Amino acid sequence: MSPSTILAAAAVTALILAGRCAAAEVDYTKMSTDELAEHLIFEAGGFKLEGPVQEGGKARQRLVQDELQKVCTETHNKPSPEQAARIVADAKATIKYPEGEIRLGDWKKGGDIAWSGFGYRVGHKYDDHSKQPVGGNCYNCHQLATDRTGGTIGPSLTGYGKKRGNSQEVLRLTYETIYNAHSKFPCTRMPRQGAKGLLTREAILDLMAYLFDPDSPVNR
Numbered sequence: 001m002s003p004s005t006i007l008a009a010a011a012v013t014a015l016i017l018a019g020r021c022a023a024a025e026v027d028y029t030k031m032s033t034d035e036l037a038e039h040l041i042f043e044a045g046g047f048k049l050e051g052p053v054q055e056g057g058k059a060r061q062r063l064v065q066d067e068l069q070k071v072c073t074e075t076h077n078k079p080s081p082e083q084a085a086r087i088v089a090d091a092k093a094t095i096k097y098p099e100g101e102i103r104l105g106d107w108k109k110g111g112d113i114a115w116s117g118f119g120y121r122v123g124h125k126y127d128d129h130s131k132q133p134v135g136g137n138c139y140n141c142h143q144l145a146t147d148r149t150g151g152t153i154g155p156s157l158t159g160y161g162k163k164r165g166n167s168q169e170v171l172r173l174t175y176e177t178i179y180n181a182h183s184k185f186p187c188t189r190m191p192r193q194g195a196k197g198l199l200t201r202e203a204i205l206d207l208m209a210y211l212f213d214p215d216s217p218v219n220r
Contacts, residue, residue, distance in 0.1 A: 026039065047059070048122070048123075048124075049063070052126075054120055054129065055196070055197055055198075062122070068091075071083055071087065071187070075187070079186050079187055083186070084187075087182050087187065088183055088184075088186055091182035091183035091192075091195070092180075092183045094179075094180050094183075094192070094194075095176055095180055095195070096179075096201065097172075097175070098175075102172055102175055102205070102208075103205065104166075104171070104205060104209035104212055105202060105206035105208070105209045106206050106209055107209035107212075107213035108210075109133075109203075109206040110207040110208065110211070111210045111217070112135075113133065113134075113135055113206060113207050114135075114136055114138040114139060114144055115138070115148065116132075116133070116134075116136070116137070117137040117139075118132050118133070118134060119132075119133075119134035119135055133203070134199065136193060136198075136207055137191070138157075139151060141153040141154035141189070142156065142157045143158055144158065144210075145158065145216070146217070146220075147217050154189075157218065159218065159219055160211040160212065162219040164212075166212050171212070174211065174212075175204060175205075177190075178193050178194065178199070178204050179192075179194030179195060179204060180192045180195040
């Protein structure tokens with residue numbers, strides 16, 4: 001065995017022993033499940049928490065629950081009537097509407113958004129939004145058009161516009177739901193697409209066109 005191989009093996013052994021000693025300083029058996037989760041995420045070094053994220057700030061900030069998330073976690077997504085009313089009111093206050101009437105965008109662009117999960121991933125290589133638009137990831141939870149298979153966590157959206165028409169009242173309700181679904185469904189699993197800056201207002205209107213336009217595969 002060469003000297004360099006011996007040195008390399010010794011270095012690896014030292015690192016392993018150091019890791020075991022560090023782990024030995026933490027008694028997991030004395031932690032509650034919440035404390036253990038917090039330790040593994042924020043202290044154990046398993047995540048690159050100081051990396052920048054596309055919406056601004058650090059990856060660490062994404063893992064800290066805001067007040068809405070805390071309430072929904074503590075109540076297992078079943079808030080009391082008083083908590084639900086507060087969630088709805090706070091969610092409605094975040095919604096920024098287009099000027100004038102709501103006008104649908106481009107359904108083809110909306111289809112690309114609905115069937116894409118691109119954007120906002122944390123890792124060694126971040127998604128470049130200048131090369132590809134951010135996706136809505138809608139397909140993970142909803143069945144949309146019948147030409148592809150979507151998810152079943154949320155309700156099916158097939159025939160959405162055909163069933164509901166396109167009155168301003170219906171368009172406004174749909175816009176609000178996509179922008180911040182907690183304004184309609186407190187503690188829903190649906191992302192706060194507009195309120196959290198995940199989708200722009202233009203992208204939301206394109207996505208709505210995919211749901212409403214009679215030429216869209218959703219309504220054929």
